Amino acid sequence: MTSLTRAVAAVVLLWAGAAQADVTASPQHVMFEVKFGPYVPHLDDSVGFGGKTPFSDLFGDSSSAKGSTPSWGLLGQGELDYQFFNRFGILGIGISAGYHYRTAKSFVLDPATKKYCDVKVDERGGRRYVIPSSPERQVAYSDCISDDEDQLNVVPLSLLLSYRFDVLDRRFQIPIIPYVKIGLAYYVWWFGNSSSYVASVPTKDSDGNDKFLDASGGSLGLVVHPGLALDLSALDPVAARAIDQEVGLNRVTAFVELNYSWVNGFGQARKLNLSDTTLSAGLGFEF
Amino acid sequence: MTRLTRQILVFTLGLGVPSWAVADQPMTGSGTCTGMVDGVAIAGTTSMWIKDAPVDLSKGHPFGKAECECHSRDVQMRVVMQTTVSQVGALPQIAMWTGDDVCSDSARRVPGARCEQITTNNPPGNSQFKLDASSFRQTVPIDIGLPGEAITTPQSLPASMTPTYSCDTGGPQNYTVQVLLGPSGPSPATCKLPLAVNTRGPTAPTLDTVGSGNSALTVRWSVPTGTTDAQYYQVLCRSKNSPNTPVMSEDFLSATPYYFSACIDGVLYRRPLNSANTNTTEARPGLGATPVAGKFLVDPRFICSDRITATTTDLSARIEGLNNGEDYEVMVVAIDGYGNATESAVVIGTPQPTKGLLDDVCTNEANCPTGFGCSALGASASPSSLLPVATFVLLLGRSRRRRAR
Structure with a gap:
């Protein structure tokens, strides 16, 4: 392409963009979001754990305090909204799904005592690993773990009602959109290990017979996501309108939101507590 | 073709060739029959077969240390003549050699030559070897056994001496197995099969x-x-x-x-070299490593x-x-x-049992966390815990009624 051809093409595009500047926006009904943020479920707060802290013991850093919450991992989520009210702000209903996983070395049976390590508080408030034999024997973390891994998988699912206050953006060209989403959440979880995708847990039934259960389940709860979005169309309104006319993409936003999740099966004993409060950031596409 | 296109082509082709094949150029495992027998030109092709299946060269070469140690007899050179030796007149002389690209009685006397004639007596134990000039008058496939120890270790020895095979001849080398048809003169017709051999194993992990x-x-x-x-x-x-x-x-x-591949206690265990990707074994009584108590072969x-x-x-x-x-x-x-x-x-x-997160929690089934189904809203949920759910459902219902108006 010669420089003359490029110049002509640029002029045509600019003209086309300017000509479309006055064109009304296409209908807008759908929003798709992708977002990422830190997440650490508060499993040890599960009612059924009865004060035990197996999540911290197994997944926590060996140099951290006994019972402390393990470090965060990445949670990726996608959300699809249907926007059914679009006058003074936008009301929408949507579904979201995500995935989070974390791994830790499983504890190994001590061949001499046929017991597993316990994690206890040391004199400095940290943790120490002991073989609960008589007398108790302190060991290094590396002596407690096997080469197998436990993997916690969480798939957070939510049904959301959202309100986006985009009046400032639409009427006053201030590209800030505060919003809030509230919803019902169901977080699916399962534990895998080095041998299987879903681990089996040995247990006993009500008659005392040995049986194995799949290490999987889910917890119901509520989520609230207040956030602030920046309308990226403000960077180049002409191009944004041209894109809207071409492919129907009304608006692209970058956002930061608070993820408040209260997901513990509403306090039931046999539900894991997968709650967390954290921030996430992402991009939204409105069509 | 531009220089860039050529470079891309060379690079792409280079990626497709396994590392061991690069050292073996030209490609081994198939060849041709060419030359004149009694003034008539012959033509044919050669390839390598094991147990009635062609060797799939993409899976590698058969002639390694185990084939040598077990004195394998199962690998065959298959000759298919397209233009055969004349159907009339006397049969031509026929001989089989292995080693250098040009081998004959005279060529093997050159210092440094690696040329060994394969007969029913050489290598020792090759009594099943059969080379019949009359079969070159037909177009049906001719299978000729390739003795593993001679193919991997061709030697220039007078016929009266018995060669010794060490099966430790170093890294990749290219040899040619050839059937000579015609007088043992300067240019007999030949059916050649280039082969790569290597009896030195890779670096130990x-x-x-x-x-x-x-x-x-x-x-x-x-x-x-x-x-x-x-x-x-x-x-x-x-x-x-x-x-x-x-x-x-x-x-x-x-x-x-x-x-x-491994030669152990009278059996040659051969890795998959066919398109079906199956192992083959070959009985070689008296050969191979002898199992010794305590030694992990x-x-x-x-x-x-x-x-x-x-x-x-x-x-x-x-x-x-x-x-x-x-x-x-x-x-x-x-x-x-x-x-x-x-x-x-x-x-x-030593494998040992391991403990996951739920093992301590699930001491009995009633304590074990669960989820799927409707138990989350069961009898054990307190009224206060249901309040947020009720609020959410109420809000959802009101918004739908407004929209209906």
Whole structure:
């Protein structure tokens, strides 16, 4: 392409963009979001754990305090909204799904005592690993773990009602959109290990017979996501309108939101507590 | 074609050729029959077969150390004549040679020549060898046995002397097996089959750790930086208490090929060299390594993993289906494109039970976390805990009523 051809093409595009500047926006009904943020479920707060802290013991850093919450991992989520009210702000209903996983070395049976390590508080408030034999024997973390891994998988699912206050953006060209989403959440979880995708847990039934259960389940709860979005169309309104006319993409936003999740099966004993409060950031596409 | 296109083509083709094949240029395993017999031109093709199946060269070459040690007789040179030797007149003289690209009685006397004639007496034990000039008058395939020890170690010796085969002839080398048709003059007609041989195994891997898992062991190994002579790795294991019984199940062993060849106690175990990817064995009584109590031989019956491609960055394998508390001897072998295997040192590992997060919680079923179904809203949920749910449903209902108006 010669420089003359490029110049002509640029002029045509600019003209086309300017000509479309006055064109009304296409209908807008759908929003798709992708977002990422830190997440650490508060499993040890599960009612059924009865004060035990197996999540911290197994997944926590060996140099951290006994019972402390393990470090965060990445949670990726996608959300699809249907926007059914679009006058003074936008009301929408949507579904979201995500995935989070974390791994830790499983504890190994001590061949001499046929017991597993316990994690206890040391004199400095940290943790120490002991073989609960008589007398108790302190060991290094590396002596407690096997080469197998436990993997916690969480798939957070939510049904959301959202309100986006985009009046400032639409009427006053201030590209800030505060919003809030509230919803019902169901977080699916399962534990895998080095041998299987879903681990089996040995247990006993009500008659005392040995049986194995799949290490999987889910917890119901509520989520609230207040956030602030920046309308990226403000960077180049002409191009944004041209894109809207071409492919129907009304608006692209970058956002930061608070993820408040209260997901513990509403306090039931046999539900894991997968709650967390954290921030996430992402991009939204409105069509 | 531009220079860039050529470079891309060369680069792309280069990626498709296995590392062991690059050293073997020109491509081995197939050749042609050319020349004149009694003034008539002949034409034909040659290829390599094992047990009535063509050797799939993409899987490598058969002539490694094990084929030599077991004096293999199962690999054959198949000749298919398109233009045959004349149907009339006397049959031409016929002889088979292996070694240099040009071999004959006179050529082998050149100092440094590697030319050995294959007969029913050479190498010793080659009594089944058959070379019939009349078969070159037909277009039906002619199969001629290739004695492993002579192919890998061609020697220039007078017919009266018995050659010795060490099966330790170094790295990759290219030899030619050829059938000479016609007088033993300067230019007989030939059917040639270029072959690559290599009796030196790849660099030995270092077995770093054998970690315990629940009914499993995780094996990790390493090789020196820049090592490129291995194509695959495979893990072998055996129980310390019953070292003669394979550890893995029959299902595993029948479904998992061994990717190296070995000559052990009268049997040549050959890795898959056919398109069906199946192992073959060849009975060679009296030959091969003799099992010695306590010594862990590189024996295909003790494979405990599938092949691990050498280009992977994660040199590890997990062996499952073991017994907790039992000691296992573990080794890893590096395998080259000729089926040669070089073993690591033997390390002992012991699987042990492991404990996951829920093991302490699920002491009985009633404590075990669960989820799916409607139990979340069951009798044990307190009224206060249901309040947020009710609020959410109420809000949803109101917004729908407003929209209906």
